[in-house]
Amino acid sequence: MLTLVLVVILTALVFEFINGFHDTANSIATVVATKVLSPGAAVSLAAVMNLIGALMGTAVAATIATGIVNTEVVEASSQVILCALLGGIIWNLVTWWFGLPSSSSHALIGGLCGAALAAAHNDWAALIWSEPVGNWAKNKGLLWKVFLPMVTSPVAGFLLGVTMMLMLWALIAGMVRVGGVLGRLARPRWVNAFFGKAQILSAAYMGFAHGHNDAQKTMGIIALTLIGAEAAGTLDNLPGWLAFLHPGEAGGAEIALWIVITCAIVMALGTASGGWRIIKTLGHKMVKLHPIHGFAAETSSATVLTLAAHFGMPVSTTHSISTAIMGVGFAKNPRALKLGVVERILWAWILTIPAAGGVAYLIFRGMEALGWT
Numbered sequence: 001m002l003t004l005v006l007v008v009i010l011t012a013l014v015f016e017f018i019n020g021f022h023d024t025a026n027s028i029a030t031v032v033a034t035k036v037l038s039p040g041a042a043v044s045l046a047a048v049m050n051l052i053g054a055l056m057g058t059a060v061a062a063t064i065a066t067g068i069v070n071t072e073v074v075e076a077s078s079q080v081i082l083c084a085l086l087g088g089i090i091w092n093l094v095t096w097w098f099g100l101p102s103s104s105s106h107a108l109i110g111g112l113c114g115a116a117l118a119a120a121h122n123d124w125a126a127l128i129w130s131e132p133v134g135n136w137a138k139n140k141g142l143l144w145k146v147f148l149p150m151v152t153s154p155v156a157g158f159l160l161g162v163t164m165m166l167m168l169w170a171l172i173a174g175m176v177r178v179g180g181v182l183g184r185l186a187r188p189r190w191v192n193a194f195f196g197k198a199q200i201l202s203a204a205y206m207g208f209a210h211g212h213n214d215a216q217k218t219m220g221i222i223a224l225t226l227i228g229a230e231a232a233g234t235l236d237n238l239p240g241w242l243a244f245l246h247p248g249e250a251g252g253a254e255i256a257l258w259i260v261i262t263c264a265i266v267m268a269l270g271t272a273s274g275g276w277r278i279i280k281t282l283g284h285k286m287v288k289l290h291p292i293h294g295f296a297a298e299t300s301s302a303t304v305l306t307l308a309a310h311f312g313m314p315v316s317t318t319h320s321i322s323t324a325i326m327g328v329g330f331a332k333n334p335r336a337l338k339l340g341v342v343e344r345i346l347w348a349w350i351l352t353i354p355a356a357g358g359v360a361y362l363i364f365r366g367m368e369a370l371g372w373t
Helices: 002-033 039-054 059-066 078-097 104-119 142-178 180-185 188-213 216-231 240-245 257-274 276-285 291-310 317-332 339-369
Strands: none
Touching: 002 039, 002 078, 002 104, 002 188, 002 216, 002 257, 002 291, 002 317, 039 188, 039 257, 059 104, 059 216, 078 104, 078 216, 078 339, 104 142, 104 216, 104 317, 104 339, 142 180, 142 291, 142 317, 180 188, 188 291, 188 317, 216 257, 291 317, 317 339
């Protein structure tokens, strides 16, 4: 029914809004924590760059639609998608309340898995575990699109953070040895001033990379909802003012522009409304950041996200920026990294998929018991 489709779309936008508490807040945490930009300016920059990044491709959105749930075993109905979103939303709210930067991407994927399992009555074939298609970057399934990136992207973020920080320090040390004008420019005051400006560019790069990779996930959910509704005939005889809901002749191969723009705006609003808890965790509690550290962390994280998007892999912004900050902190001083905070974050990462999946599973079973499925 059309009402349910609209409810699912609204719920998806709520998820995107709450995503702003997490992933977009993570993407601007360093530039705010180093006081290079005010929260308002950082949010504005993130919103613009998210929009630009989101317009650059939809490969990640396609992964959510076709690479996780086996639609030959279980129907990706509006009820399934609604439960998946609710599972992700509830887990995101729990982790937001405790200031933990868990992954909204993995919360959504966990919700999809849990809801699909419930709809399939515990038939694990409803989930695509591994479906090689020749090119490893285009393989489908949880192994290739979730678990492999979940391990490799944090490691890459950490190593890039360490490497970039060491390279920057080596450059500054070389300038000091040369002396003269270069030596004066290597003084802390000039270094902070330079990287204060450079970090605006790295923050823009981070916002672009986040939009290019992460902002597409909710877009994919909305597109999948509309494709399913079109196939079921729910969108037949729509009133003129709702005609934009039709997926179009591409059948979902292209994400409608209104979906892209709406998701980008809603995500930015979410950031402005509640991301400061997580900004404080990333920017202050893990390691004390200065502009040079923020520049290194953002550039490292954005590079991981951009490369992953190039290969069509939906990696977590949270994981990449968090581990990049850890890497920068480790390069600065291994003892400066506050392991207690790191341990809390790791537990949040580990629990995200099963927790969100469990919530979605229970919600679907509850709806089923009430005859709403």
